[in-house]
Ligand SMILES: [Zn+2]
């Protein structure tokens with residue numbers, strides 16, 4: 001009896017292992033990680049350092065490349081400079097600036113941007129399909145959240 005159970009368990013384990021090797025879990029390629037010193041150009045207009053956490057201390061930074069591509073698109077259509085006020089935030093910095101626990105900034109999926117014509121930028125951002133848009137007096141929060149879309153004003 002015991003050996004039968006062991007045999008069944010071993011067979012189960014084998015099929016489990018096989019199924020795992022057949023469908024390997026792909027790492028999330030959207031989000032890239034890099035150390036603070038990275039000077040890479042992410043897109044035509046944006047450098048990695050523009051998205052660094054503003055605490056000035058934390059090491060590993062993260063940024064969602066789909067977000068950066070969208071911001072590049074926005075910048076191209078706008079035809080003027082887009083300043084990143086806040087990109088990635090580590091937990092400590094997020095707490096210090098009063099960010100919510102579920103902030104998209106923590107994953108590198110959000111950017112608070114400033115440009116000369118925020119109204120025009122908002123229209124373009126809407127057409128580009130940013131999934132989270134927060135409208136503030138002198139900046140826009142744009143993010144690439146998964147799940148339900150979000151829209152808020154002057155929060
Ligand atoms: Zn930080």
Ligand SMILES: [Zn+2]
Nearest residue numbers: 110111112141
């Ligand atoms: Zn934000």
